[in-house]
Amino acid sequence: xxxxxxxxxxxxxxxxxxxxxxxxxxSVSEQWMYPNLLPTELDFSNYATLxxxxxLGKVIMNSIIISAVVVLVSMIMGLLxxxxxGTRKFRGKVAAQVxxxxxxxxxxxxxxxxxINVFVELGINRTYLSLVIAEVIFxxxxxxxxxxxxxxxxxxxxxxxxxTLGVGKLSTLMNITLxxxxxxxxxxxxxxxxxxxxxxLAVSMYAPVGFDTVASLLYPAISNGQYPNDLLASLTVxxxxxxxxxxxISTWIMGTDKVNNRGV
Amino acid sequence: MxxxxxxxxxxxxxxxxxAKTACLDGIDLELEKGEILVLLGPSGxxxxxxxxxxxxxxxxxxxxxxxxxxCIDGIATEKRPISMVFQKPYLFKNMTVFQNISxxxxxxxxxxxxxxxxxxxxxxxxxxxxxxxxxxxxxxxxGGQEQRVSLARALILKPKLLLLDEPLSALDAxxxxxxxxxxxxxxxxxxxTVIFVTHDQEEAVAIGDKVALISEGKIVQCSQPxxxxxxxxxxxxxxxxxxxxxxxxxxxxxxxxxxxxxKFNVPDCDLEAGRKIMVVRPESFCEADDGIxxxxxxxxxxxxxxxxxxxxxxxxxxxxMDPRELKRPGDIIKxxxxxxxVWVVDDEPDPEPVIPDDVKKGxxxxxxxxxxxx
Amino acid sequence: MKTKISESADVRKIAVILSALVxxxxxxxxxxxxxxxxxxxxxRNFYGDFVGWExxxxxxxxxxxxxxxxxxxxxxxxxxxVTIVSSIILAMALRRTFIGKKITLFLLQVDVAVPSIACATxxxxxxxxxxxxxxxxNNIGLLxxxxxxxxxxxxxxxxxxxxxxxxxxxxYITLSLISVLHSIxxxxxxxxxTLGVGKIKRFIFxxxPSLKSSIAYxxxxxxxxxxxxxxxxxxxxxxxxxVTLAYYYYNILGSAPRHMESYSIxxxxxxxxxxxxxxxxxxxxxxxxxxxx
Numbered sequence: 001x002x003x004x005x006x007x008x009x010x011x012x013x014x015x016x017x018x019x020x021x022x023x024x025x026x027s028v029s030e031q032w033m034y035p036n037l038l039p040t041e042l043d044f045s046n047y048a049t050l051x052x053x054x055x056l057g058k059v060i061m062n063s064i065i066i067s068a069v070v071v072l073v074s075m076i077m078g079l080l081x082x083x084x085x086g087t088r089k090f091r092g093k094v095a096a097q098v099x100x101x102x103x104x105x106x107x108x109x110x111x112x113x114x115x116i117n118v119f120v121e122l123g124i125n126r127t128y129l130s131l132v133i134a135e136v137i138f139x140x141x142x143x144x145x146x147x148x149x150x151x152x153x154x155x156x157x158x159x160x161x162x163x164t165l166g167v168g169k170l171s172t173l174m175n176i177t178l179x180x181x182x183x184x185x186x187x188x189x190x191x192x193x194x195x196x197x198x199x200x201l202a203v204s205m206y207a208p209v210g211f212d213t214v215a216s217l218l219y220p221a222i223s224n225g226q227y228p229n230d231l232l233a234s235l236t237v238x239x240x241x242x243x244x245x246x247x248x249i250s251t252w253i254m255g256t257d258k259v260n261n262r263g264v
Numbered sequence: 265m266x267x268x269x270x271x272x273x274x275x276x277x278x279x280x281x282x283a284k285t286a287c288l289d290g291i292d293l294e295l296e297k298g299e300i301l302v303l304l305g306p307s308g309x310x311x312x313x314x315x316x317x318x319x320x321x322x323x324x325x326x327x328x329x330x331x332x333x334x335c336i337d338g339i340a341t342e343k344r345p346i347s348m349v350f351q352k353p354y355l356f357k358n359m360t361v362f363q364n365i366s367x368x369x370x371x372x373x374x375x376x377x378x379x380x381x382x383x384x385x386x387x388x389x390x391x392x393x394x395x396x397x398x399x400x401x402x403x404x405x406x407g408g409q410e411q412r413v414s415l416a417r418a419l420i421l422k423p424k425l426l427l428l429d430e431p432l433s434a435l436d437a438x439x440x441x442x443x444x445x446x447x448x449x450x451x452x453x454x455x456x457t458v459i460f461v462t463h464d465q466e467e468a469v470a471i472g473d474k475v476a477l478i479s480e481g482k483i484v485q486c487s488q489p490x491x492x493x494x495x496x497x498x499x500x501x502x503x504x505x506x507x508x509x510x511x512x513x514x515x516x517x518x519x520x521x522x523x524x525x526x527k528f529n530v531p532d533c534d535l536e537a538g539r540k541i542m543v544v545r546p547e548s549f550c551e552a553d554d555g556i557x558x559x560x561x562x563x564x565x566x567x568x569x570x571x572x573x574x575x576x577x578x579x580x581x582x583x584x585m586d587p588r589e590l591k592r593p594g595d596i597i598k599x600x601x602x603x604x605x606v607w608v609v610d611d612e613p614d615p616e617p618v619i620p621d622d623v624k625k626g627x628x629x630x631x632x633x634x635x636x637x638x
Numbered sequence: 639m640k641t642k643i644s645e646s647a648d649v650r651k652i653a654v655i656l657s658a659l660v661x662x663x664x665x666x667x668x669x670x671x672x673x674x675x676x677x678x679x680x681x682r683n684f685y686g687d688f689v690g691w692e693x694x695x696x697x698x699x700x701x702x703x704x705x706x707x708x709x710x711x712x713x714x715x716x717x718x719x720v721t722i723v724s725s726i727i728l729a730m731a732l733r734r735t736f737i738g739k740k741i742t743l744f745l746l747q748v749d750v751a752v753p754s755i756a757c758a759t760x761x762x763x764x765x766x767x768x769x770x771x772x773x774x775x776n777n778i779g780l781l782x783x784x785x786x787x788x789x790x791x792x793x794x795x796x797x798x799x800x801x802x803x804x805x806x807x808x809x810y811i812t813l814s815l816i817s818v819l820h821s822i823x824x825x826x827x828x829x830x831x832t833l834g835v836g837k838i839k840r841f842i843f844x845x846x847p848s849l850k851s852s853i854a855y856x857x858x859x860x861x862x863x864x865x866x867x868x869x870x871x872x873x874x875x876x877x878x879x880x881v882t883l884a885y886y887y888y889n890i891l892g893s894a895p896r897h898m899e900s901y902s903i904x905x906x907x908x909x910x911x912x913x914x915x916x917x918x919x920x921x922x923x924x925x926x927x928x929x930x931x
Contacts, residue, residue: 019760077661084658105915107866114672163341164348165368179358198753
């Protein structure tokens with residue numbers, strides 16, 4: 001491999017791993033004064049402190065439940081439009097896709113502030129429903145973004161085949177269509193999950209009062225600077241460990257898919 | 265007392281939006297239970313469209329389809345008493361061979377017990393000679409194996425009507441021959457009523473009890489396979505089935521033909537008197553001492569036979585014969601026609617050669633193609 | 639003559655189309671309604687009277703707004719330039735097989751999994767005056783006093799935002815480009831090589847065009863995250879002297895006299911972001927469609 005490429009790869013490793021490493025080290029340090037390169041004292045109890053002080057267990061559960069619900073709703077709502085856009089040809093198809101993707105392209109803060117009136121009028125402000133809606137609007141486009149290219153490789157003829165064998169539409173969807181786009185479903189679930197996990201503003205504005213997710217705790221923590229570095233680091237690590245877990249799981253699923261040649 | 269056919273297709277017409285001519289222009293067909301009907305015709309003639317109309321994947325503008333006394337128009341595809349095998353096997357990639365075959369009946373509650381499902385499915389796996397492949401993933405099969413699974417999957421449903429849309433066209437030549445015999449055997453064994461679509465003439469006559477030749481949206485001839493080689497209905501049919509000789513003749517309306525090759529008797533012909541075309545198969549000629557004199561123009565030696573292009577007067581004759589001696593170009597040969605191997609058809613204008621659009625557009629077409637590639 | 643059959647088939651077709659689109663329509667409803675409400679409000683004053691473009695004029699004439707706009711625009715353009723160039727270089731470096739390729743690609747995916755807020759934390763821990771980088775330089779001997787370490791965050795450069803967004807997005811865009819590079823064949827490039835076309839020219843005229851669509855598509859996310867984002871710039875950008883547009887909007891939202899101005903600002907930001915992103919996306923998708931034909 002050429003020299004410049006080697007340098008690039010080395011740089012990539014350094015640039016990506018270094019901050020992660022520093023974060024990890026801070027999260028388990030008790031005391032780390034300038035200008036030491038390594039913490040003078042290690043302390044794994046940071047995590048315990050967090051849990052005890054901020055009822056982190058419940059907060060994490062909240063995050064998981066909300067993200068799971070949002071993933072489910074986004075995928076269900078995004079599936080048929082994606083299939084429609086991916087498998088059919090019609091004039092204005094590109095324009096339709098652009099319109100459906102607009103929520104990701106607009107500044108979230110504007111829409112979120114605009115939603116107050118909508119929710120108040122519908123009488124659902126500050127409920128779980130308003131929270132889910134506030135997140136789902138922005139995440140259905142993620143699902144569409146991933147699924148449309150997958151459906152472009154999907155041959156609708158197989159549904160005709162199933163129909164001629166007497167298989168009903170719902171059975172076809174569950175047993176034939178969904179399995180063949182499995183990879184796309186996993187990837188889009190991953191993106192939506194990670195995006196939902198990181199959402200702060202929607203939660204702080206529209207979740208029921210007192211309901212916190214890890215993101216809604218973390219953001220003020222960083223911006224107010226009230227947490228010491230080590231606790232902050234621990235919270236951050238906790239914050240994105242689930243994303244990593246999800247990443248591992250989906251990589252594993254896709255890996256086995258490739259081996260079995262499924263959904264390809 | 266009137267005979268009700270198992271399958272009746274009456275007056276089917278269909279025209280696609282913006283098309284100059286109708287895709288299907290009045291199709292009438294009858295089929296008995298257990299019969300295999302082959303729809304034959306060149307690509308684009310409408311045979312696949314007809315099949316899709318029967319299956320419910322497309323709808324006709326006019327006409328009706330009646331299966332076993334019941335009109336199936338307007339019924340959703342999945343509720344029709346049909347099953348279909350496509351040119352692409354469309355196997356369910358996330359399932360094994362066994363699961364592919366048992367899926368549809370299982371979903372529809374056909375099997376009362378697990379044992380029944382296993383037994384039935386195994387029966388059909390054995391029928392298509394895939395014993396041992398039950399647990400093979402659908403992604404690990406050859407083309408021929410895939411089509412056999414597709415066939416078993418359709419047969420296990422015991423449909424009133426089985427539709428096959430050029431299922432062998434994607435297979436290589438040897439496999440096609442092998443599979444066509446298998447398909448016919450299996451269907452006959454099961455007493456399955458079948459409509460089989462193909463553009464391959466050889467395949468059509470090998471598989472079908474009845475063959476319907478479709479051209480330009482109409483059925484030109486529907487009869488037993490051998491009739492296409494004895495009594496072609498039109499010049500189009502004759503041309504499609506390899507009747508190479510089209511000789512002008514006079515027909516008297518009573519079974520007598522007069523042509524440059526002599527006088528012949530065609531007792532079954534019911535055309536009116538007039539100037540007709542006499543058609544003769546190349547294989548019908550033989551060398552005879554008392555035959556007509558022709559000059560040899562070209563020879564193709566093919567081992568077991570010789571293809572001659574002969575000339576008599578202004579007329580070219582294509583003959584395929586067993587030579588007593590091999591002639592050379594310029595030689596004189598005397599030929600006669602075996603038995604009653606001639607037939608008479610009406611004259612038709614020759615079809616225009618089809619020119620693809622971008623060739624027609626010439627330079628413009630080439631340029632726009634180049635632009636697209638960027 | 640259309641029979642009942644073809645008519646009912648048409649009805650069924652329309653029903654299928656509608657059912658496929660309904661979920662999306664519901665979601666879009668909750669997107670456009672607030673937007674339309676904001677647009678309506680932006681043309682009114684505090685008492686609900688229609689005042690036309692007054693709010694907009696007031697907003698645009700405010701020097702703070704202009705400053706915020708310029709700041710945001712500058713950062714966004716720098717980010718886009720740096721990200722796209724880096725991603726292309728990285729993708730070209732990683733496209734061929736080499737030992738450790740799988741790990742490298744996995745590492746990129748890990749980066750993609752990092753949420754932006756977490757990135758903010760990491761950048762602060764690494765790049766602040768007493769951060770890890772400063773310590774490293776100090777230990778090597780390149781830095782005497784931590785006060786000499788450049789001010790990355792509380793600085794009108796916006797360097798904090800730039801570095802964070804670049805760190806977040808380069809792997810994402812790179813992965814996307816690599817998958818495009820994998821799926822296109824090398825034949826055209828090899829062919830050009832045999833005709834004597836040099837490496838750089840080959841890259842510019844053959845490889846790069848095939849990446850256009852993917853670059854456009856992924857840059858949209860990058861653009862939206864920088865130009866229209868609120869969270870990240872508020873954490874790692876300067877919060878006092880320079881703010882990004884979104885944060886500016888957030889700030890004045892609460893203040894009563896400028897409340898109405900906030901509507902117009904929000905519409906301005908939205909319209910710009912939507913317009914640019916929509917154009918990019920339209921371009922990207924159309925290119926893909928043309929290639930498919």
